[in-house]
Amino acid sequence: MKILNIDAEKCSGCRLCELACAFTKEKRIIPILGRVNVFQNYAWGLSVPVVCTQCEEAPCIKVCPTEALYRDPETNVVKVKEEKCIGCKLCVSACPYGAVVFIPEKKTVIKCDLCDGDPVCVKFCPTGALKYEEPVKATLSKRREQAEKIWEVL
């Protein structure tokens, strides 16, 4: 099982992931329709992509009264069955970090579904801030980078 691994330190803030997601999922260039959004502090030059991390104990699934939100048993991904969504927005309130968004014109919520195992945001990310990889591998590669920094000092 792979996860969407976010390395905020590498994010340059170009927002290509937002647009690529919106264009792929909604066929339109509207950043707010991206399942991922990049938040920036221009003055400090810092950027962080914020996107659903597919919680193991997903509050959005728990509160959904119509089972529109469910976990795909094969991929472990939390998905939305749009035809089942009644637009109650309980999941929007329940999500601890704003990863589920209600879109008025669609009358349903949208969220990241990892593009069925081939996330387009990862493909468009020029810096490697977004990666799709095994969780253990992701952690280890981060540790290695940390080690490399220490080597530089030694």
Add this chain to the structure above:
Amino acid sequence: MADGYAGKYLRVDLTKEKFTILPTPEEWKRKYLGGVGMGAKIMWDEVPPEVKPLSPQNRIIFATGPVNGTLFPPSGRYEVISRSPLTGWWAHASAGGFFGPEMKYAGYDLIIIQGKAKKPVYLHIDNDLIELKSARHLWGKNVIETTDRIMEDLKDPDVKVAAIGQAGENLVRYSCIMSDYFRAAGRTGLGAVLGSKNLKAIAIRGTKGIKIANKEKFNKLLEDAFRRHSPEGRYWEYIESFRKYGTFSLTDWENAIGRLPTKNHWTGYFENAEETIGMEPMRKRHYKRHASCFGCGIQCKYSSVVKEGKYAGTESEGPEYETVEGFTSNFLSTDTSALIRANYLCNIYGMDTISVSHSISWAYESYEHGLLTKEDTDGRELIWGEDGMDDVIELLEEIPFRKTKFASLLAEGSREAARRTGKGSEAYAIHVNGLEASGQDGRPHKSLGLTYAINVRGADHLTSLSSLDELGYKEEIKRRYKKETVNILADRWDEKLKGYLVADMEELYALCDSALLCKYGVMWPPIYYHQDFGKIISAITGFTEYEDPKNLSKLAKRICHLRRCFNVRLGWSKKNDALHPRFTEEPMPTGPAKGQVVHLEPMLREYYQVRKYDWKTGYPTKKELEEVGLEDVAKELKKRKKLVPVYRGKKAFQIRK
């Protein structure tokens, strides 16, 4: 209805406090595309020659283009168009960052500003909400303070702000417009135009979208574009270098060909630059963090910090190559901490680093030759080298406020400062048509000489510079131009055929500045060429006619001609297509291009052939203007006796395949 556009434009009359929102006319889209193209159309229609740059009747136009804000890289820029208070001629300047796309997401292709507010104001736009808010509490504040305060006032940390600093308020002739804190619409003094209108800032927020006409085609072009920005692309080496070092990797490349302006453009070679101010030492000493503009595949942005010494803690985005040159080799200084400090001050006060550094270096060279004395300089001895940088930093603190007579003189720009000083100090004001020369030199790179001379906004590199001969992209020359021209075009010391090359670049960049991509996609490195613009414009807007090279060329020519005609109506003629004698009469004294000068005439002749200008007067020809669809323009120029009925010169040679 064409896709790709926001669809509406906003006109703000500051005198009447009136807003008008109208659909962007289909004619503007189809005939002028966007950006500088639409800007030229509006400036021609609305700003007659009697309107002075700092008068309320002058327009200042914030313009986006169809490619802006789409996924196609690098599409984060916007253009600002007006009449320049520094040069008196046509003005445009562009900035990256996030402001441009946000304009489109808010629903506006253009924002046209006219009139003058009674008291300082700023313009707030949130989708359909438009309001003028008092800026009394912002007047006198720098760019960072202003941006922070607007975000606080509006309780919106995601609002995109374009603001002027104190330099713009005090009408410093080369003040600029800063957006997203550190991105500058730098050249030609547009900050002063906003200052003259009492408009401190524009704050914008948008959540709408852009429709793509042909999604399938767009998708294919996207794939290709991103492949070109990847290790599979031809120019990965350059992209990687920009990503790692920022644009100052150019410092090393330019010095290697003897084209790094040094000591107020006296020479083009700064000894040991690679070890002192080059990319490696800069990265090692000052690199803080990587950044990017909106939707970019190159990502040359980064921030720098001073870690030790008297400027320790100074931090700012940049510096760009031009700023590195302006505040190091230009003063014979290797003090990179002073450079970071200078860059920071220019950013917060809102000044064009190129014009301010070269206006100050005019004073340094004039002082060296005894044309300025301590009495003129507030008691300062202006000396070259690291020891002279304290005075440069002090002046950067004084110029934005016009604190002293000397600072106020320098705030007028080098041409005017030299005119007022006289005594032959004009020889050291290195400008063309009023705009200080940027970090290039025509002596080691002949086509650049022509670029400066014919440029509608003066001596700058972004309107027609050819990087092909400059950095030896010979393979690209082979792909674009006829076989028999390749060796001549690739030789940067050979003037032959360069007039045709510069005209081709001017047309390419006119498309780039109107569709609105960043110049780094067409120049350093040359990723896109004419046909790429034809395809992407067609896919996004549905103007399929631009896939035909003939129509595309007509569009590019129309934009080039119209900008020039705006200048011709103001009095531009053959005599303006000239260079500072430093480039034509003083052989390069040192470095790899030692002994070289620019022979302008042969290149100018070729350029005139392409544009069909009259060799005697420099005026355009009736038939040519009519051919590109500028019949009205031809009529008005005829009335003003600034039009030649028939072109009698030689026919231009086609270098393109």
